[in-house]
Amino acid sequence: MKATDSLQAAPEQTTQRILGVTLIVTLISVAGIALPYPVLAPLFHDNSSPLTHFMGLPSEFLMGIVLGIYPLGIIIGGSFIGSLSDTYGRKRLLSLTLMGSALGYGLTAFAAHSEQFVLFCLARLLTGICEGNIAIARAIAADLHPQIDKTRSFSLISAMGYGGYLLGPLAGGYLINWGMEMVFGAAAIACILCALLSHQLLPRQLDETKVNADKASSLVLLKEPALRRFFLLYLLLTMGVNFYYEFYPLHLVQQAAFTPAQISWVTVLLTACMIATSIWFTPLLQRRLNHASASLMGISLFGVSLACFPYLANASYLLTFMTIGAGIAIYNSFLPTYLSHAYQDRPQGQLMGMLVTIFCVGNLLAALLGGLLAVFDVKIVLLIGALCAVGAGAILYHGHFKARCWPAHN
Numbered sequence: 001m002k003a004t005d006s007l008q009a010a011p012e013q014t015t016q017r018i019l020g021v022t023l024i025v026t027l028i029s030v031a032g033i034a035l036p037y038p039v040l041a042p043l044f045h046d047n048s049s050p051l052t053h054f055m056g057l058p059s060e061f062l063m064g065i066v067l068g069i070y071p072l073g074i075i076i077g078g079s080f081i082g083s084l085s086d087t088y089g090r091k092r093l094l095s096l097t098l099m100g101s102a103l104g105y106g107l108t109a110f111a112a113h114s115e116q117f118v119l120f121c122l123a124r125l126l127t128g129i130c131e132g133n134i135a136i137a138r139a140i141a142a143d144l145h146p147q148i149d150k151t152r153s154f155s156l157i158s159a160m161g162y163g164g165y166l167l168g169p170l171a172g173g174y175l176i177n178w179g180m181e182m183v184f185g186a187a188a189i190a191c192i193l194c195a196l197l198s199h200q201l202l203p204r205q206l207d208e209t210k211v212n213a214d215k216a217s218s219l220v221l222l223k224e225p226a227l228r229r230f231f232l233l234y235l236l237l238t239m240g241v242n243f244y245y246e247f248y249p250l251h252l253v254q255q256a257a258f259t260p261a262q263i264s265w266v267t268v269l270l271t272a273c274m275i276a277t278s279i280w281f282t283p284l285l286q287r288r289l290n291h292a293s294a295s296l297m298g299i300s301l302f303g304v305s306l307a308c309f310p311y312l313a314n315a316s317y318l319l320t321f322m323t324i325g326a327g328i329a330i331y332n333s334f335l336p337t338y339l340s341h342a343y344q345d346r347p348q349g350q351l352m353g354m355l356v357t358i359f360c361v362g363n364l365l366a367a368l369l370g371g372l373l374a375v376f377d378v379k380i381v382l383l384i385g386a387l388c389a390v391g392a393g394a395i396l397y398h399g400h401f402k403a404r405c406w407p408a409h410n
Helices: 003-008 012-034 037-046 059-088 090-114 117-143 150-178 180-201 218-223 225-256 260-288 291-311 317-342 348-373 378-402
Strands: none
Touching: 012 117, 012 150, 012 180, 037 059, 037 150, 037 180, 037 225, 037 260, 059 090, 059 117, 059 225, 059 348, 090 117, 090 180, 117 150, 117 348, 150 180, 150 260, 150 317, 218 225, 218 348, 225 260, 225 291, 225 317, 225 348, 225 378, 260 291, 260 317, 291 317, 291 378, 317 348, 348 378
């Protein structure tokens, strides 16, 4: 029996418990991922630590490498972890990779303490490979359909992810007072806790194997022209988001001398808007718009707000943090649902694994290109992010409403 068949036959109480545990694991795991974000920009801007000096390269470029090496790992891990969970079980793979993440964060803490740039990057790479397990959480959410609606599940998964991005930077901004190694040590502890929750509380149905599952890497999906077009859309969109998310701290440091704690609180505003939109506004949109229209609305709101952000002074830029957060939450709730419904006959772990892989390719490209462009002016980075969002919106509009590239669905 397939795991999805078993879950669809499970009592409602069991499916709610599975979703609840998945949400908790997502919250804690993403919080561990986001812990370092508010500390890296001030560290490399200050340029006083040995970690910011390597082979005479500019500190902004080194920050781009540090930011980019982590999503490179997720690209590697996300390309096969989702597919493996289709074949060998969600619970088993989730617990195993969470322990791998804990090991990676522990090595990162050691590298930060010993101030070894190369080891720091390698440890971030290992952590990223294991964090490709984000695909498993989305696959579990898809497996619970129709007992729990996919849009609702994806919205809640996204909300917990945003909650992690709220708690993680907030904790990191204050833990840095005890040293960089404390930040990554806390992330390791968070991943160990997630692994224990996954192992103890998720039911055995999630480890039932799928006899006919495709064991190939998620990258095999790129052979199909229609899916290639969708993933190009998603690549441009995630590049835009990562140009923003990875470099707005540097913009705030340069323009207003923000401290790690101040960056953390601005991030709280951003993620609070994401959470509120996912929980309360997304269900309203679902009743009024189809998945494509809602996704296009979210992308447009994000792109316009990001284009305005670099030119707003005083506290008016805070409005863009609210609208950017709402836009990201809207398309993150509807785009994965759109893909899952359009290709519901495909293994969901493979599909979600490809989304994670594409997201991290965008993350990597944004980190490397942004690191180079930030040497000249970080505003250029943010404006290119807005242009990427415009390109993604154009592909979605043409692909769905004009060319009808993807399988029709409501």
